[in-house]
Amino acid sequence: MPAVAAGKTRQFRKTVRRLITRLDELSERKTVAYSLYFASITFFLGIILLPSLLGILLKLDAAMSIVSDPELLQRSVSAVLSSIIMAGLVSALDVAAGLPLAWIITRKKCWWMNIVDSLVDFPLIVPTVILGYSTLILWCEETPFAALGFQGFSPGFLTVLLLHFSFSYPVVVRVLVGKLMEIEATYEVAARTLGACPFTTARTITIPMLKSGIITSLILSFARSLSETGATIMVAGSFENGPVLIKRSIDAGLVSPMVFVSLVLIVFSILILAGLKLLGLRVRIPFRRAYRVEAALSSRPVTRVRDLSALIIFLFLVLLPASYMVLARIQLMLFSSVLGEVFLPGAVWSSYWASVWNSYVIGLLATLINTLFSLPMATIIVRRKLGNWFSRLLESLSNISIIIPSVALGVSLSLFWGSTGVSDFILVLLAHLCITYPYMVATMVSALEDIPVELEEAGRTLGGTPFAVFRSIVLPVAKYSFLSGAILTFTRSVNETGATLAVSKTFKTVSVLLVEWVKSPVMRVEAGAGTMILMFFSIIILIVFRYLYTRGGGAVA
Amino acid sequence: MPKVVLESVSKRFGRITALDNTSLTFEEGDYSCILGPTGSGKTTLLKVIAGLVEPDSGDVYIGGRRVTGTPPETRNAVYMHQNYALFPHLTVSQNIVFGLTARGFDEEEARRRVLEALEIVKLGKWADAYPSELSGGMQQRVALARCLATGARLLLLDEPLGALDARLRLEVRGELARIAEELNLTVIHVTHDQSEAMSLADRLILMRSGKIVQTGSPREVYFKPNSVFSAYFVGESVFLEGVVNKIDGQLVSLQLRNGLVFEALSNDSFSVGELAVAAVRCEDIAVGEGPLTGLLKEVNFLGSFSKLVFELPGGLKIPVNIPLSRFIEEEFRIGISFKLSIPKERVYLFKHPPMGLVREIEAV
Numbered sequence: 037m038p039a040v041a042a043g044k045t046r047q048f049r050k051t052v053r054r055l056i057t058r059l060d061e062l063s064e065r066k067t068v069a070y071s072l073y074f075a076s077i078t079f080f081l082g083i084i085l086l087p088s089l090l091g092i093l094l095k096l097d098a099a100m101s102i103v104s105d106p107e108l109l110q111r112s113v114s115a116v117l118s119s120i121i122m123a124g125l126v127s128a129l130d131v132a133a134g135l136p137l138a139w140i141i142t143r144k145k146c147w148w149m150n151i152v153d154s155l156v157d158f159p160l161i162v163p164t165v166i167l168g169y170s171t172l173i174l175w176c177e178e179t180p181f182a183a184l185g186f187q188g189f190s191p192g193f194l195t196v197l198l199l200h201f202s203f204s205y206p207v208v209v210r211v212l213v214g215k216l217m218e219i220e221a222t223y224e225v226a227a228r229t230l231g232a233c234p235f236t237t238a239r240t241i242t243i244p245m246l247k248s249g250i251i252t253s254l255i256l257s258f259a260r261s262l263s264e265t266g267a268t269i270m271v272a273g274s275f276e277n278g279p280v281l282i283k284r285s286i287d288a289g290l291v292s293p294m295v296f297v298s299l300v301l302i303v304f305s306i307l308i309l310a311g312l313k314l315l316g317l318r319v320r321i322p323f324r325r326a327y328r329v330e331a332a333l334s335s336r337p338v339t340r341v342r343d344l345s346a347l348i349i350f351l352f353l354v355l356l357p358a359s360y361m362v363l364a365r366i367q368l369m370l371f372s373s374v375l376g377e378v379f380l381p382g383a384v385w386s387s388y389w390a391s392v393w394n395s396y397v398i399g400l401l402a403t404l405i406n407t408l409f410s411l412p413m414a415t416i417i418v419r420r421k422l423g424n425w426f427s428r429l430l431e432s433l434s435n436i437s438i439i440i441p442s443v444a445l446g447v448s449l450s451l452f453w454g455s456t457g458v459s460d461f462i463l464v465l466l467a468h469l470c471i472t473y474p475y476m477v478a479t480m481v482s483a484l485e486d487i488p489v490e491l492e493e494a495g496r497t498l499g500g501t502p503f504a505v506f507r508s509i510v511l512p513v514a515k516y517s518f519l520s521g522a523i524l525t526f527t528r529s530v531n532e533t534g535a536t537l538a539v540s541k542t543f544k545t546v547s548v549l550l551v552e553w554v555k556s557p558v559m560r561v562e563a564g565a566g567t568m569i570l571m572f573f574s575i576i577i578l579i580v581f582r583y584l585y586t587r588g589g590g591a592v593a
Numbered sequence: 594m595p596k597v598v599l600e601s602v603s604k605r606f607g608r609i610t611a612l613d614n615t616s617l618t619f620e621e622g623d624y625s626c627i628l629g630p631t632g633s634g635k636t637t638l639l640k641v642i643a644g645l646v647e648p649d650s651g652d653v654y655i656g657g658r659r660v661t662g663t664p665p666e667t668r669n670a671v672y673m674h675q676n677y678a679l680f681p682h683l684t685v686s687q688n689i690v691f692g693l694t695a696r697g698f699d700e701e702e703a704r705r706r707v708l709e710a711l712e713i714v715k716l717g718k719w720a721d722a723y724p725s726e727l728s729g730g731m732q733q734r735v736a737l738a739r740c741l742a743t744g745a746r747l748l749l750l751d752e753p754l755g756a757l758d759a760r761l762r763l764e765v766r767g768e769l770a771r772i773a774e775e776l777n778l779t780v781i782h783v784t785h786d787q788s789e790a791m792s793l794a795d796r797l798i799l800m801r802s803g804k805i806v807q808t809g810s811p812r813e814v815y816f817k818p819n820s821v822f823s824a825y826f827v828g829e830s831v832f833l834e835g836v837v838n839k840i841d842g843q844l845v846s847l848q849l850r851n852g853l854v855f856e857a858l859s860n861d862s863f864s865v866g867e868l869a870v871a872a873v874r875c876e877d878i879a880v881g882e883g884p885l886t887g888l889l890k891e892v893n894f895l896g897s898f899s900k901l902v903f904e905l906p907g908g909l910k911i912p913v914n915i916p917l918s919r920f921i922e923e924e925f926r927i928g929i930s931f932k933l934s935i936p937k938e939r940v941y942l943f944k945h946p947p948m949g950l951v952r953e954i955e956a957v
Binding site: 064066488490491493494495496497498499500501502504508509512513 | 640643644645664665666667668669670671672673674676678679680681682683691692694695696739740743749
């Protein structure tokens, strides 16, 4: 028997090797490479870009009709303004509060910094809508600070601000930590030995070098704040920004504000983001002199206060909201039988497990498909395969779907695909493809940019075909970055709610189910338990992510 | 077999012309050095041969086969990067094996070739080390071994010694010459270091702004520079601008701005009143006798030779290199006047460059 098995393995290996050789040969043909590029661009245009926009564009006449309704027009305009003000405020606060934390994480060497570093990612694994509910009960309905005489806020501008801050903060810190690690300490050492105090060094050396990272974080948090719908509506109260207006008017059977607001938001954000990208790099911080006050700002008491306040902000405005959903319910959970019922057959929990299964299937499929199609795309973008200008255009276009309000994206997709009669499962998958695509492309682009082109050139002139060079050089060097990109995509898909709700009536992912539970007064304990279980799984994924991330950092350096 | 021919190859990057209608032939077994300042198109030329850059027009032939447009892996021409491009995730031997597997050698043959290549570069003990564990010189040798193991007979080296310190550079230079000779390789070596090029090359190709300025053996280029730029970039010369004031057969006399007149032998035709530039090698100027008088302004002791700077009447400064054997420390004191002569058969006379002398030698 073993001999037969061994024979089979050998047979299998032979087949694999033959397949690889075949692929190697195929990759030598230019036509193969170009058909790959063509396929990935077709996928991008046909599955990602066009459906996201066309559903909106098809209803362009509805957007025009809004002009004849001055009341609705005024409401839409003020919603757009609110969106932009909110996004601007959130991204500025994110950078202001995130930079000190990123600074301590990278520049202070002590054991508990690793824990803080890991905890920063925590809000990423909580479905955003749950974060919204969590924010609502933390700051408004069941505030734990009641004992201190705090009565809670009423939902509105401030709660939306707090919510947006907590879900965009981790992304900003993650980007800044990554960039700060890349900046070698030697520059700071040089500046210090040349006589600059730490504050002056930071202002004149490190922060200017960090500029691209700051711009990236601003763009990411801005876009995220602009498009988030599900959670925002939970804490919005009387506040109304673009996505909230869209959701409310769709619920009232009105499409025109969606088309109008989405279009205006897309145009505005493209302008703002392009402006940030172009102008941001030109802004120089003048270095005229070292101010005396900077030495005082570098003194130990001041830095202590700065570090402490960065940690407090992170703890109370990010970590607490992210975990409060579970914390607030933990007592109820322990004193009820809910936790015991989780694995027992029963309508409630079997629907929960089914939805978890749905989420993970969708997440895996979205990650897989996006990986396949964004890799050639990233190659086109990074290696300028189709010319400088076109590659840049593709790169900017690939980001559009993160700007579109997620509800609008969902509606656009269901308008586009709805007439084709595809199932809800496919619709949800398509929506998740659109939402996660920009993240996947961005990670792949940055991973490929880190690989010196010389390695590929050396591989080619040594006789390696394009595919051979890819599988034995590019892939091993970039594998950790690719994997962490895949996990990011997966997590984002599992936590997505807004667009999923908009496209599907019957197919439920776990985030959608949890939202239903949260809204129902009789399911409060179950909602807490369900969130806790989901978070438990996500923490495991997060640990894997962290491990790969650090391994990746080590392997590249 | 690896004779390389370029036929009117041009390549532009945006507004920059990297190669301007370049035609060249590299004979089999020759060690050719492409010499030129930064941005002269040397690397582009190499990459066009390797297939890493497609020319806008023109053709490339390797071993008589037209290879324009074919992918790099089919050209059997190995390109070595300035920073070696060793694969960081592979060990030394895995790095070398890469090219062999890619070319379809079986495992046994590959192993034999790896050992052989490591033997050639004397790194047998380091087969299982990772590139990051090696010194710069060792990395350079691994990169070379990686190229040699493939059995490619055409080696394209892009500043192969650029990242090494001065001592190591001399050592590896000798090594490179030995290996190329032993294996009868055709090598095209790009550098901006003239002493490297002079010592290694069978044939020197001088480039500037995407154009070939001069080709020939190092001796030819040194002793018969065909242009001001050639005289400037190979060897060390002093340039004197003046007006031709008398022609007697091959003997041309040049009057400098300070009124000084001196003579040069030239095969080119000049006419009286024409602007011209004379280039004189710093070591060809004789000190102690002659029609010129120079005031010693600077003495730089450089070991095997010394550089003295004399000021002629009118403020013209000329550097003169004197070998150690003729350098007497007590004699050469700053502030003393010396007689100088410029032998007329060692003066290179050129037409005055239309853009001016400074633009001609500094512009890239």
